[in-house]
Amino acid sequence: MTSAIVEQVLFWFFAVFTIAAASGVIFARNPIASAMSLVATFFFLAGIYVLLWAHTIAALQVLVYAGAIMVLFLFVIMLLSLSDHGPVMTFSPTRIAGGASVVGLFVALTAVFRKLPVTELSWTTDPAKLKTFGSIKHLGEIMYTQWLFPFEAVSLLLLVAILGAVVVAKPRI
């Protein structure tokens, strides 16, 4: 019973702050402030991932997203030294229609997800599974056996991305 209360409190804490920080990304005037809000979003989302028993992915989220990707973003923002002038957002009929359709999408998704049956997590009674679920050992086992091909494909993709970034950003090759 206490663990249910703890889960409740932590979920609402992380959920509210995730949404608040994500709103900060959209509505902040300064791109640096947007980037810092995005870092905060990633940290709170990592908390949500831990609640979902995905502690390995939560660690990766902080390391890769908040650590590597956001440093890249901040680097580019400061490199371009963007001065912010003019309105943050503009309102034209197409944009208002876009915003309204996003609200419609959210309402539709919420209506569907609310109807999902609340199922007991029946697999949690299996202590062996509970021990390995989401652990880095088990994930590594699957990744290097069953999912070896996607793993190698991703390594190739990263190589191509590095080459592409160099080719695009270099003024003359």
Place this chain on the structure above:
Amino acid sequence: MIPTISTSHYLILAAALFCLGMFGVLIRRNALVVFMCIELMLNAANLTFLAFARARGDDLGHLSAFFIIAVAAAEAAVGLAIVISVFRARGTVNIEEIQSMKH
């Protein structure tokens, strides 16, 4: 009786995050902020994978999230390189001023 946090709570949170990101993509003009909003949408997809992974007791969803993080890193590297080269050519990252391919 306390209502427990079910899978649908996590899915609704993911939907909210996705819609916030999409709203930002549609409404913001700074290309870098648009990129950040795309990252928000990718994170919403990750959250959905992890929520269903817990509901099914199957941690293959964790691997999907792992690959999404890797793809997001590749996407950020190439996308930011494109932003830099556009800024070099045009002197702006305002997506409303970059429209020579639109007409």
